[in-house]
Amino acid sequence: MAVLMIAGSNAYSLSPETSDQPSIAFVGASFTAGKGNDLDFHTTMSDYFKKLHYNQPLQIHNFSPNGSFNPVFAALALMDIIDKPVESLSQQITEAAKKNPQFIISIDGLFWVAYHSEKDVMQRLEKALAFLSESKQNYVLALLPHTTVTSLIADYTLEPSTVAKANKRLKEWALEQNSKGQAKSKILLLDLNQYFTHTKTFNCGVELGKKTKKSITSKDGLHPNESGYLCLTSRLLDELFNSDMKLFNDIASYLDRSKLQRFNQAHSEL
Secondary structure, three states, X not given: OOOOOOOOOOOOOOOXXXXXXXXXXXXXXXXXXXXXXXXXXXXOHHHHHHOOEOOOOOEEEEOOOOOOOOHHHHHHHHHHXXXXXXXXHHHHHHHHHOOOOOEEEEOOOOHHHHHXXXXXXXXXXXXXXXXHHHHOOOEEEEOOXXXXXXXXXXXXXXXXXXXXXHHHHHXXXXXXXXXXXXXXXXXXXXXXHHHHOOOOEEEOOOOOOEEEHHHHXXXXXXXXXXXXXXXXXXXXXXXXXXXXXXXXXXXXXXXXXXXXXXXXXXXXXX
């Protein structure tokens, strides 16, 4: 089963749709799908970006396993990501690319590529990076975290040295892509490792500052709650504004950072 609404399809055609409006797309697993938001899959990370619009038209798409808003379907699609992480991510990107986005955001798209098992981590990562390169899309990607949360069973844990090796390769690949000129895809890497560790606070970015981990995580101790998604949105927006690559700055200018403060006031737990 393929992720989202492309069940049974193995066609990786990257023919884009044409649109006069700029767009961005989200791909990934449970973080991107909104699993931790009261565990109901009713609000995704992209929904918070939609709330930050100025008057300029900006299309925001989400191709994580939440398209039908059916929790059973979403759960099955998430299992597909765990079982076949590279293939599932590739299919999401294939669908996202058809919207011709300025860039694709994936906070957790590479998580299961690594955490699927300790064995063959680097081989799976190289396969995923090869697809990302061939897709000729621009990406915002999170570095792989080293997580020791109890919600991950023993089969899904990695040694710190393995995570470090994978991140070293990811950084090398991003540098290669960014140095190849305008014809190649551009990569913005995010370091969100602090969110996944036992630290007591997490930096939400300029708009919201540091917040206690307890106030931004769901009961499972791993996924964000509603306040956590607001926090991650703020952090991601901050990274886009501060990137030294123009294409990320240009899209960030379509979003109203001041609205984050108003949302913050509605979330007293922050």
